[in-house]
Amino acid sequence: MRQRRRDILIVGGAATLLPLLPLRAVGEETAGSVVGLLGQCAVDRGGQGHPMPLKLGDAVSITDTIEVPPDGKLKLRMRDGSVISLASGTRLTIAAYQIDASGQRQNAALSLAQGLLRAVVAPVDHPSTFEVSTAVGTAGVRSTDWFIAAQPGATQVGVLEGSVVLRSAATAHFVLIPARWGARVEAGLDPVPARTWSPAEFQAVISRTDVP
Amino acid sequence: MAVRCLAVAIGIAGAPGPAGAYTASGDRNFPATLILPQLAPGDELYLNYNMLPLSGSGAGAVSRSTNFTVVYGKTITDNLGIFLEETYTGDAVGGAGTLWGWQNQTASIKYLAVNNLDHEFIMTLGLDRETGGTGAVRVGASSSGATTPQLYFGKGMGDLDIGYLRPFAITTFSAVTLADTAPRRDVVSNGFAVEYSIPYLQSKVRSFDLPAPIDHLTPITEVLFTSPVGRSYGSRSTALIAPGVSYAGEGWEFAVEAQLPATRATGNGIGVTAQLHIALDFFFSDTIGKPLFSNP
Numbered sequence: 350m351r352q353r354r355r356d357i358l359i360v361g362g363a364a365t366l367l368p369l370l371p372l373r374a375v376g377e378e379t380a381g382s383v384v385g386l387l388g389q390c391a392v393d394r395g396g397q398g399h400p401m402p403l404k405l406g407d408a409v410s411i412t413d414t415i416e417v418p419p420d421g422k423l424k425l426r427m428r429d430g431s432v433i434s435l436a437s438g439t440r441l442t443i444a445a446y447q448i449d450a451s452g453q454r455q456n457a458a459l460s461l462a463q464g465l466l467r468a469v470v471a472p473v474d475h476p477s478t479f480e481v482s483t484a485v486g487t488a489g490v491r492s493t494d495w496f497i498a499a500q501p502g503a504t505q506v507g508v509l510e511g512s513v514v515l516r517s518a519a520t521a522h523f524v525l526i527p528a529r530w531g532a533r534v535e536a537g538l539d540p541v542p543a544r545t546w547s548p549a550e551f552q553a554v555i556s557r558t559d560v561p
Numbered sequence: 562m563a564v565r566c567l568a569v570a571i572g573i574a575g576a577p578g579p580a581g582a583y584t585a586s587g588d589r590n591f592p593a594t595l596i597l598p599q600l601a602p603g604d605e606l607y608l609n610y611n612m613l614p615l616s617g618s619g620a621g622a623v624s625r626s627t628n629f630t631v632v633y634g635k636t637i638t639d640n641l642g643i644f645l646e647e648t649y650t651g652d653a654v655g656g657a658g659t660l661w662g663w664q665n666q667t668a669s670i671k672y673l674a675v676n677n678l679d680h681e682f683i684m685t686l687g688l689d690r691e692t693g694g695t696g697a698v699r700v701g702a703s704s705s706g707a708t709t710p711q712l713y714f715g716k717g718m719g720d721l722d723i724g725y726l727r728p729f730a731i732t733t734f735s736a737v738t739l740a741d742t743a744p745r746r747d748v749v750s751n752g753f754a755v756e757y758s759i760p761y762l763q764s765k766v767r768s769f770d771l772p773a774p775i776d777h778l779t780p781i782t783e784v785l786f787t788s789p790v791g792r793s794y795g796s797r798s799t800a801l802i803a804p805g806v807s808y809a810g811e812g813w814e815f816a817v818e819a820q821l822p823a824t825r826a827t828g829n830g831i832g833v834t835a836q837l838h839i840a841l842d843f844f845f846s847d848t849i850g851k852p853l854f855s856n857p
Contacts, residue, residue, distance in 0.1 A: 510847070517768075519768065520768050522763075522768075524811075525811050527812075527843055527844075527846040528846040528847050529842070529846050529847075529851060529855075530842075530843070530846065533588065534764070535764070535765065537768060538763065538764050538765065538766075538767070538768045539760070539763040539764040539768050539776075540764060541588045541760075541761075541764040541765065542585075542590050542760050542764070542809065543843075544585030544588075544590060545585065545639075545842055547639055547676070548639060548855065
């Protein structure tokens with residue numbers, strides 16, 4: 350009788366915990382959460398084609414695609430401490446975001462289909478990657494405060510702090526962009542040599558990604 | 562710097578000006594020039610070598626002038642900057658070997674008045690001040706100082722629908738050197754540079770599979786004219802043509818140009834000039850490479 354009761358408890362406990370297992374798996378894929386929001390931002394979980402409204406505190410996960418409407422803005426705090434601000438009209442997919450046991454980023458890969466984002470990338474004490482890809486190029490950093498904009502046929506990068514490598518998807522040629530500089534790459538071409546950005550240029554992208 | 566070196570070499574008080582620098586407007590990078598002064602202020606360092614055979618012959622005449630110049634550029638704001646320049650000159654004098662000495666100290670201020678990114682257009686105003694009596698008379702440094710208002714234009718052709726000609730760009734330079742005292746004469750300087758940027762071709766027009774270092778080169782030809790105004794005290798007009806090429810690295814450039822005198826008063830044979838340009842704003846963008854006052 351006691352043995353049977355134990356079996357029932359085990360089975361019942363397992364049945365109770367079973368639904369949590371997928372949640373835990375999802376939790377392991379959580380990349381960050383929403384910490385700032387303006388407008389009707391939405392997330393397409395896993396690319397299923399069914400965008401759901403986002404609200405403050407919501408988690409975003411690997412394979413999620415985030416959509417910011419023309420009158421919206423969004424700020425995410427990622428699990429490694431990095432902060433990503435999305436301007437209006439931005440569409441971003443979290444392709445990868447791996448965190449180690451100490452909470453440090455191992456690799457992050459974002460896909461920017463359109464729009465503009467600002468990334469304040471948390472430093473790590475071991476080799477890691479943080480890359481944002483667009484249709485025409487890829488920008489990779491370690492720790493920095495920077496912007497990347499996906500425009501029709503071109504990608505533009507501006508760097509406030511640190512440095513960014515912008516690589517052409519077509520030619521694989523790249524350019525190093527230091528702080529206070531910017532560069533762009535156009536479809537099918539090498540990156541344009543970097544140059545200093547004016548305060549007005551930085552202010553334009555700051556205001557577009559400034560989430561209250 | 563090249564303007565001053567030429568002026569010293571040919572024995573006139575030419576329009577002073579700092580070394581060439583690369584300046585960007587939109588996606589256009591104007592590479593450092595060696596003969597003409599630069600287009601705009603910047604946080605830059607230039608190391609320039611310049612050698613030009615001269616017309617002098619016989620005892621006491623200068624037959625060749627060699628100059629080593631260092632220029633440091635510092636921005637005050639994003640549009641305003643200063644330049645400090647020092648030139649060490651060696652004059653080969655008939656019967657006396659080579660005389661070495663410093664040229665007068667110079668400082669200049671420049672204001673980037675217009676920078677139209679879409680049209681790759683730049684206009685800069687400059688004012689150069691040469692302090693008389695700070696250099697060695699034996700290498701031609703004048704005891705009289707001079708002040709030189711300057712005007713610069715730069716225009717890239719990237720906004721025009723001209724296909725493979727879009728990498729072309731032109732820069733111009735005009736200045737009037739006003740001497741403090743006679744017998745130093747006033748001088749008008751005018752020049753231009755025509756360049757074809759292969760990096761621009763690769764990044765804005767069509768990406769060819771060009772091998773290094775060709776894909777980093779910018780063929781460039783500079784032309785400089787100087788003419789005395791008012792009482793000339795025997796000096797004559799000069800014209801110098803300098804074809805060459807500039808290689809752009811990441812944060813640095815190296816350029817070499819021949820110097821072809823177009824008049825006998827300019828020189829007497831082919832000279833050469835080379836320049837290493839280090840972009841301090843690239844390598845030290847968070848410290849000495851940024852304007853003293855800037856936002857952000």
